[in-house]
Amino acid sequence: MALFPLTITHTDGAARCGVYHTPHGDVDTPAFMPVGTAGTVKGVTPPQLAGSGAQMILANTYHLQLRPTADVVRELGGLHAFMGWSGPILTDSGGYQVFSLAKISKITDEGVEFRSHIDGAAMSLSPASAVSIQNALGADVIMAFDECPPLPSDGETIARAVRRTVRWAAQCKQCHARSEDQALFGIVQGGLDPDLRRRCAEALVDIEFDGYAVGGLSVGETHEEMISVLGPVISVLPSDRPRYLMGVGMPRDLLAAVQAGVDLFDCVLPTRNGRNSQAFSRTGTLNLRNERYRLDSGPLEADCDCETCGRFSRGYIRHLFNAGEMLGPTLTSIHNLRFYQRFMTRMRELIREGRLARIVTEFPIAAGPAQHQQEESP
Amino acid sequence: MALFPLTITHTDGAARCGVYHTPHGDVDTPAFMPVGTAGTVKGVTPPQLAGSGAQMILANTYHLQLRPTADVVRELGGLHAFMGWSGPILTDSGGYQVFSLAKISKITDEGVEFRSHIDGAAMSLSPASAVSIQNALGADVIMAFDECPPLPSDGETIARAVRRTVRWAAQCKQCHARSEDQALFGIVQGGLDPDLRRRCAEALVDIEFDGYAVGGLSVGETHEEMISVLGPVISVLPSDRPRYLMGVGMPRDLLAAVQAGVDLFDCVLPTRNGRNSQAFSRTGTLNLRNERYRLDSGPLEADCDCETCGRFSRGYIRHLFNAGEMLGPTLTSIHNLRFYQRFMTRMRELIREGRLARIVTEFPIAAGPAQHQQEESP
Numbered sequence A, B: 001m002a003l004f005p006l007t008i009t010h011t012d013g014a015a016r017c018g019v020y021h022t023p024h025g026d027v028d029t030p031a032f033m034p035v036g037t038a039g040t041v042k043g044v045t046p047p048q049l050a051g052s053g054a055q056m057i058l059a060n061t062y063h064l065q066l067r068p069t070a071d072v073v074r075e076l077g078g079l080h081a082f083m084g085w086s087g088p089i090l091t092d093s094g095g096y097q098v099f100s101l102a103k104i105s106k107i108t109d110e111g112v113e114f115r116s117h118i119d120g121a122a123m124s125l126s127p128a129s130a131v132s133i134q135n136a137l138g139a140d141v142i143m144a145f146d147e148c149p150p151l152p153s154d155g156e157t158i159a160r161a162v163r164r165t166v167r168w169a170a171q172c173k174q175c176h177a178r179s180e181d182q183a184l185f186g187i188v189q190g191g192l193d194p195d196l197r198r199r200c201a202e203a204l205v206d207i208e209f210d211g212y213a214v215g216g217l218s219v220g221e222t223h224e225e226m227i228s229v230l231g232p233v234i235s236v237l238p239s240d241r242p243r244y245l246m247g248v249g250m251p252r253d254l255l256a257a258v259q260a261g262v263d264l265f266d267c268v269l270p271t272r273n274g275r276n277s278q279a280f281s282r283t284g285t286l287n288l289r290n291e292r293y294r295l296d297s298g299p300l301e302a303d304c305d306c307e308t309c310g311r312f313s314r315g316y317i318r319h320l321f322n323a324g325e326m327l328g329p330t331l332t333s334i335h336n337l338r339f340y341q342r343f344m345t346r347m348r349e350l351i352r353e354g355r356l357a358r359i360v361t362e363f364p365i366a367a368g369p370a371q372h373q374q375e376e377s378p
Helices: A046-053 A061-066 A070-075 A078-084 A095-100 A127-137 A153-173 A196-206 A223-228 A230-234 A253-260 A270-277 A312-321 A327-352 A356-362 B046-051 B062-064 B072-075 B078-083 B095-100 B127-137 B155-175 B194-207 B223-228 B230-234 B251-260 B271-273 B316-320 B327-354 B358-364
Strands: A004-012 A015-020 A027-030 A031-034 A057-059 A089-091 A102-107 A111-115 A121-124 A141-143 A184-190 A212-216 A243-245 A264-267 A276-283 A286-287 B006-012 B013-020 B025-029 B031-034 B058-060 B087-093 B103-108 B111-115 B122-125 B141-143 B184-186 B211-214 B242-244 B264-268 B278-281 B284-287
Touching: A004 A327, A015 A253, A027 A031, A027 A046, A027 A057, A027 A223, A027 A327, A031 A057, A031 A327, A046 A327, A061 A095, A061 A127, A070 B316, A078 A089, A078 A243, A078 B316, A095 A111, A102 B103, A121 A127, A121 A212, A127 A141, A127 A153, A153 A184, A153 B358, A196 A212, A212 A230, A212 B103, A223 A230, A223 A253, A230 A253, A253 A327, A253 A356, A253 B095, A253 B223, A270 A276, A270 B111, A276 A327, A286 B155, A312 B072, A312 B078, A327 A356, B006 B327, B013 B251, B025 B031, B025 B327, B031 B058, B031 B103, B031 B327, B046 B327, B058 B062, B062 B072, B062 B095, B062 B122, B062 B127, B072 B078, B072 B127, B078 B087, B078 B127, B078 B264, B095 B111, B122 B127, B127 B141, B155 B184, B155 B194, B184 B194, B194 B211, B194 B230, B211 B230, B223 B230, B223 B251, B251 B327, B251 B358, B271 B278, B271 B327, B278 B327, B327 B358
Parallel strands: A031 A264, A057 A089, A089 A141, A141 A184, A184 A212, A212 A243, A243 A264, B031 B264, B058 B087, B087 B141, B141 B184, B184 B211, B211 B242, B242 B264
Antiparallel strands: A004 A015, A015 A027, A102 A111, A111 A121, A276 A286, B006 B013, B013 B025, B103 B111, B111 B122, B278 B284
């Protein structure tokens, strides 16, 4: 019996929509979780975040353990109280960050020794410590500690990472001290090898987790490569457990993954791009530093119902970026966060109506090449 | 007849409280105006600003003319629409910024030639252009162009600046193209010489303005020196016109100036100090980077009703500053802006009750030395 029920209400092909019931509230799926790396979704307050329609958010174990440490977060009441967010939270295990941000000193079957990317301090993470830290942080959903090799890696490196990831996942389940109130998800690794991915998923299903994630993607592979491994994995996952594609992605990636049956996503794009003056719209993206917006009195996106579009012009936001004002990143992040939620909401509606494919006519950006910036016509 | 009536409802000694009626709404006086230098009060949205209780704000002509230029602001609907603030706005004339930020090339009786502090571009401001720019920006209250010499300066420099300031003020009134819907205030200069200050004020009163400002202060002089020039100036100002002390200040400065009969203030302190991790409280100031707040689960200030204090702990905000997160400056600015409004609100209440002097028992910070940081006990 999985911790926290997932109710699937409608399907459209492999795509599905429903409700994930957590102790801190219900989450309509497929859901997009904004990323609050260090205990804050950068540049926005929790009310602004809730105003975007976000129901569940992610925080990073690696960053929080570096600063201020999980002990401090626990002393200050746990992650929900700490960051002033009363909705559901998911923490990752730190695996991805250790392998992408930190300088690794040693990887063994016991865990990883590394140096902090902030101050070079010697640290380590193991299945037991990653779970213990997440127990202290107190998110609704926590993740098993995984080995996340870069892509491309040779077959033996990928296969060894899968073996370790499965063994570590079992250890994580074993030492999970809050299995009564924190769901634990296993993470499927296996690079771009569909067979390895499927076998990794099968092994994790045998151990049994409250949900299953697909990790190690969005690390430089193409959209088609990313999507190609989802089918083999999802074919062996139980339909009553949430499926979570980690760190993804552009609207096109989200659509293809939803069509493959994924329920949960997280990505820094809405806020990272917002800080870099890039706004999303249904038809493409806008770079607000562009001279063409100097006298543009229109909103970032016509018909958008966000706080930014209801009050401010492209010309004003361009000025904010040119003048280096904090409000530029904040207002553009607020719009982008709302854009992602509008996109997810519309996908859920179309799944209920059995016509998800129609989304690309309403959101042409979801038909475009992932990672590719399109400047929309003025 | 002054543009925009000021209704004085109560006095307590020289202190007075009332309502300043502008086309964009009423302002309870004495009032504190947060500073939106480049068309944004740094780090906060207009709803957050309104939530602090601020009714009227200031924007800087010098900064807006540099970027994005007054023409762009006018094309985008004027300053209120541009920055999404529907309440009253005051623009300064650029005089103070030219003399404090820019590199001055030449000062003549016609105006000032200078180089932008941003890109070194050659620019100029004159009484006519400063008013014309402010006509384009469209604030409710605009300021005459003044010469603002540094303190200390020799007597002849100060006297010459007064002569120019008075002559320029007359020219500003002459060429004010929107005298039907924008109030024009004259600025009293005169350094720390009470006689010169009084004579400057008399000359401006003879020209007649919609309100009168005291400029050229808060530039390094002591609290006592600053306050000492207010009496001589205010003694010759008409009681039916607003009195505005520019660029001031710490709570102690505000109290002393209110007691001298000042109605309006502006200062960057709540937001600048907020960005630098300093929070105001009734009993002193806190530096949020201090280790002592690491596990402090209390709010920035007990009993504060701001959005920050209702949701976040000192320990969390300390973490945000340590991690370099934008939300730290934003949350601390929100608190400080609210603190200043609570202080002004309470001064107005006490004036109505005829016991303004009592404010120092409720806000001991207002009894303390200006500019001096006091760390409150934990």
